[in-house]
Amino acid sequence: MPKANETVLEIDLGALTHNFNYLKSKLQPNTKFLAVVKAFAYGSDSVAIAKHLETLNIDYLAVAYAKEGVLLRDAGVTTPILVLHPQPVNFKTIIERCLEPSIYSARILSEFISVAEEQSQKDYPVHIKFNTGLNRLGFWENDVDYIVSKLKETTSIKVKSLFSHLAASEDKNETEFSKHQIETFKSIAKVFKSKINYNPWLHLCNTSGIINYPEGHLDMVRSGVGLYGFGNSVAEDKQLKPIASLKSVISQIHTIEKGETVGYNRVHKAKDYETTATIPIGHADGITRIYGKGKGYVFINGKKAPIIGNVCMDMIMVNVTGIDCKEGDEVIIFDGLHKASNLAESSGTISYEIITAISQRVKRNIIST
The missing domain is CATH 2.40.37.10 (Lyase, Ornithine Decarboxylase; Chain A, domain 1)
Structure with a gap:
């Protein structure tokens, strides 16, 4: 590589391919892979990263906010994009740009249904977030009946996935807690699916979850920092290449x-x-x-x-x-x-x-x- 003659961030797509293939090797063949490209793809270049991941047949992308998804759509990215922390002010934009919202509270569920109905949507894909211990965003376990009742009142949306987030998957001292989260989520998903007539995908594992908890891989996994070359442990860092x-x-x-x-x-x-x-x-x-x-x-x-x-x-x-x-x-x-x-x-x-x-x-x- 040429020597730098100004301040520059070099982004190595070959390293990205290596990291994707390494993490993918941890999965069963049918397990889908969601790449987290929020925050300009962890400070790199979200458009370049997303487009390269599309060449690797990535299943899903995720961003934090709607405007990050719009940036990718404007660049020609066509892969499904999950918006992890949407706000009601952006719901019309989300629908217009074929982005898929995380629905994490009663307010967000009601307001997105309202906008989806106004926009004459049918079976618009949404992702229901459950809180299993991280205590940031998400419905509680006892909200299942409420969510299902709201779903049965409308044809405007359909649940594409149920998901949660591990709180300490990189910390071996928290193994018991992480396993409890996995079992709690599986229990929630079982009850939820018993009350509707279709099977949403289930996803829970982040990068460290992919590495440490194969029993939690379910239908799809999500990786952010691992794709960019960091495994949250000395052993895994040796297997990955910073991009x-x-x-x-x-x-x-x-x-x-x-x-x-x-x-x-x-x-x-x-x-x-x-x-x-x-x-x-x-x-x-x-x-x-x-x-x-x-x-x-x-x-x-x-x-x-x-x-x-x-x-x-x-x-x-x-x-x-x-x-x-x-x-x-x-x-x-x-x-x-x-x-x-x-x-x-x-x-x-x-x-x-x-x-x-x-x-x-x-x-x-x-x-x-």
């Missing part, structure tokens, strides 16, 4: 004397002669202030250079004392070798946060390998 590499370049090098300071608020004070490099990426690009003051780091010519002082809006400064480098040299913030998860851990956060935070002003380069 994104965030790179930049040294803009300027300074030599400062003992006692001189660097950056806003004079947070960093040189203990001796130091060489610093300024790099054109900052908190407006997704490298937030938590990575400052030596917590975060970059790699220059294979050497680790700690971020010094406070992260600025458009740049960071790093200590390159003892590193053989010059202005114009490439800087690696994270890639397949220097992983985003390690950088995140250095500052007390997680890979999800750093990869989804990469600003849309950072140039994206799509690479097929």
Whole structure:
């Protein structure tokens, strides 16, 4: 790959194919695969990712909000798209753009039925979300009769799937809780299906659920972070390939004397002669202030250079004392070798946060390998 000469996020579609095939290998042949492409496909490029997944015959896509689904439709993506957290103000748009809403409460169910009826819909596909312990969104187990009664009052919608979300599928200390969630969901689904005359798909497992709980794979699984190269464990991370590499370049090098300071608020004070490099990426690009003051780091010519002082809006400064480098040299913030998860851990956060935070002003380069 060419060396970076500006701040750029390289997105490797070959790595995406590898991750998809690895996760798919965990499933039974008839188990469907839903790819989560919300938040610009976890900070990468939702259109490029969705279109590539279509070439891999992905069964479903999922986004958080309606506007994310509209973006994909405008780009020509035709795969079914589940909207995980829709709001009533967007229901007409959802129907117009052939998106499929998650129905997670009595209010959302009633309001979507109303809009669907106004739009003269028949059997419009919806997905009923049950809360089995994550306690974010979803109906309760004792809401089944209410949901079924509402369904029987209308022909405007039809349930395409029932689903829930595991709360701690990556945590081996929570195995008992996760298994309880799986059994609770299966019980809810059994009762629900006994009260209607068709069989919606069932899905529950996220990436770590795919890996750790094959008994929960059911009709379909959902993967987000795993597709982007993170398995939530050291062992699984070795099997996956991060699809994104965030790179930049040294803009300027300074030599400062003992006692001189660097950056806003004079947070960093040189203990001796130091060489610093300024790099054109900052908190407006997704490298937030938590990575400052030596917590975060970059790699220059294979050497680790700690971020010094406070992260600025458009740049960071790093200590390159003892590193053989010059202005114009490439800087690696994270890639397949220097992983985003390690950088995140250095500052007390997680890979999800750093990869989804990469600003849309950072140039994206799509690479097929």
